[in-house]
Amino acid sequence: MSQKIDWAKYVQQTEEKLSNISVNEKESEDATDTYSPAEASLFAKIIRKGLVDNKHDIDIQRNDPNSPLYSVKTFEALNLKPNLLKGVYEMGFNTPSKIQEAALPILLADPPQNLIAQSQSGTGKTAAFVLAMLSKVDTSKKYPQVLCLSPTYELAIQTGEAAAYMAKFCPEIEMKFGVRGEELPRGTQLTDHIIIGTPGKVLDWAFRYRVFDLSKISVFVLDEADVMIDQQGHQDQCIRIHKHLSPTCQMMFFSATYTERVMSFAEHIVKNPIIIRLKREEESLDNIAQYYVRCSSSEEKYAAVTNIYGTVGVGQAIIFCQTRKTASWLAGKLHQDGHAVAVLTGELAVEQRINVLDRFREGKEKVLITTNVLSRGIDVEQVTIVVNFDLPVDRDGEADCETYLHRIGRTGRFGKKGIAINLIDSDNAMRICETIEKHFGKTIKYLNTKDCDEIEKIGQ
Numbered sequence: 001m002s003q004k005i006d007w008a009k010y011v012q013q014t015e016e017k018l019s020n021i022s023v024n025e026k027e028s029e030d031a032t033d034t035y036s037p038a039e040a041s042l043f044a045k046i047i048r049k050g051l052v053d054n055k056h057d058i059d060i061q062r063n064d065p066n067s068p069l070y071s072v073k074t075f076e077a078l079n080l081k082p083n084l085l086k087g088v089y090e091m092g093f094n095t096p097s098k099i100q101e102a103a104l105p106i107l108l109a110d111p112p113q114n115l116i117a118q119s120q121s122g123t124g125k126t127a128a129f130v131l132a133m134l135s136k137v138d139t140s141k142k143y144p145q146v147l148c149l150s151p152t153y154e155l156a157i158q159t160g161e162a163a164a165y166m167a168k169f170c171p172e173i174e175m176k177f178g179v180r181g182e183e184l185p186r187g188t189q190l191t192d193h194i195i196i197g198t199p200g201k202v203l204d205w206a207f208r209y210r211v212f213d214l215s216k217i218s219v220f221v222l223d224e225a226d227v228m229i230d231q232q233g234h235q236d237q238c239i240r241i242h243k244h245l246s247p248t249c250q251m252m253f254f255s256a257t258y259t260e261r262v263m264s265f266a267e268h269i270v271k272n273p274i275i276i277r278l279k280r281e282e283e284s285l286d287n288i289a290q291y292y293v294r295c296s297s298s299e300e301k302y303a304a305v306t307n308i309y310g311t312v313g314v315g316q317a318i319i320f321c322q323t324r325k326t327a328s329w330l331a332g333k334l335h336q337d338g339h340a341v342a343v344l345t346g347e348l349a350v351e352q353r354i355n356v357l358d359r360f361r362e363g364k365e366k367v368l369i370t371t372n373v374l375s376r377g378i379d380v381e382q383v384t385i386v387v388n389f390d391l392p393v394d395r396d397g398e399a400d401c402e403t404y405l406h407r408i409g410r411t412g413r414f415g416k417k418g419i420a421i422n423l424i425d426s427d428n429a430m431r432i433c434e435t436i437e438k439h440f441g442k443t444i445k446y447l448n449t450k451d452c453d454e455i456e457k458i459g460q
């Protein structure tokens with residue numbers, strides 16, 4: 001039986017805690033690295049050329065009414081501004097996905113409706129809220145009206161780039177990145193309509209530099225909303241921002257995952273929300289085949305990675321490590337063995353981080369090794385395999401099912417086929433794997449990476 005929580009007390013306690021927090025605190029984009037004990041997890045994405053071109057599969061999924069990509073309506077039916085519609089088509093989007101079709105009429109409704117939405121990884125949530133953000137701007141007013149928060153620097157940049165692309169034919173809409181490195185002189189008053197950023201920088205701008213007025217924000221978007229309001233995530237900062245918003249501000253919360261506790265907290269802080277929610281068994285996508293591999297040591301895990309890499313004919317790979325140390329170790333070894341690898345962890349300077357990601361997107365590096373800092377939201381279309389070098393665990397060392405889902409969701413984007421491989425090096429890791437399997441009700445099959453034929457089969 002679930003325990004009843006006194007949310008009013010909970011919020012009050014959070015607010016009391018907030019009075020002791022300095023806005024000068026460490027930037028939040030590092031939080032995934034800093035807060036999560038599962039920082040030490042490995043996320044490997046290995047790209048196999050043969051699996052990349054899967055438009056056909058997308059069409060099949062779209063014809064299936066049970067697919068989250070299924071859509072019957074058109075973007076025209078959403079009554080978007082003509083120049084925005086042009087931008088949508090320019091992005092190559094012909095029909096809205098299921099979440100776009102369901103969320104956009106709610107988000108664009110007059111009077112504004114608050115929304116808490118859940119939809120699987122890679123199903124087009126970003127375009128849904130970005131379109132709503134762009135539609136809601138009143139360009140005759142020269143101040144920030146829309147605020148969109150992301151948990152990491154990379155994700156804020158990715159969302160901003162998607163917004164800029166979509167607003168290609170709306171030059172009157174001005175946007176500003178509120179992320180580390182974007183310095184503003186004291187006394188600046190922002191005239192941009194939209195701020196897309198991370199909570200730490202936005203707090204700094206709102207309270208320390210006062211470059212914009214939070215009470216004038218009329219649309220507030222939380223991407224990866226669950227981690228943003230979870231105690232182990234960015235809750236302190238987000239609640240502080242949320243507290244200063246006008247009561248009439250429209251709230252848009254999006255994520256692929258919400259635990260029960262986080263969902264009831266979201267319902268508590270969002271007034272009269274419309275909720276779009278998935279059943280547990282719908283959370284993980286069927287287009288991502290999941291496997292586990294038994295290994296007895298790090299060295300054996302490394303051998304498994306190279307066997308997969310060699311056999312599946314990998315074009316590119318990203319590897320997610322539990323710790324920065326493991327990431328460096330793995331990168332060094334792969335590098336020694338002649339693989340083109342890149343590493344992205346929270347300790348890099350932000351310009352380096354974005355540079356690494358850009359190079360990977362362009363296919364300049366074969367392997368990208370990272371920590372949980374890249375587990376959410378990052379959209380690299382070509383990724384077809386995710387390898388969890390270690391399974392994600394929470395602070396208590398128990399299975400972190402949400403992080404698992406986000407990690408494997410870096411593959412199988414928008415209906416493409418994907419493969420997730422979990423490297424298991426202990427009985428405890430096996431237990432965690434079984435917990436994850438049970439949680440989502442999806443089989444994680446055994447894979448023998450010493451058997452080349454077997455590995456070859458998974459890529460077919």
Ligand SMILES: Nc1ncnc2c1ncn2[C@@H]1O[C@H](COP(=O)(O)OP(=O)(O)OP(=O)(O)O)[C@@H](O)[C@H]1O
Nearest residue numbers: 093095096097121122123124125126127377379414
């Ligand atoms: N209607 C559409 N038609 C075609 N492609 C689309 C459409 N909507 C989104 N996409 C593409 O699908 C991909 C995944 O979308 P997006 O990144 O928004 O997923 P998401 O649901 O936010 O995933 P995550 O939970 O991982 O953040 C992107 O490359 C995006 O350009």
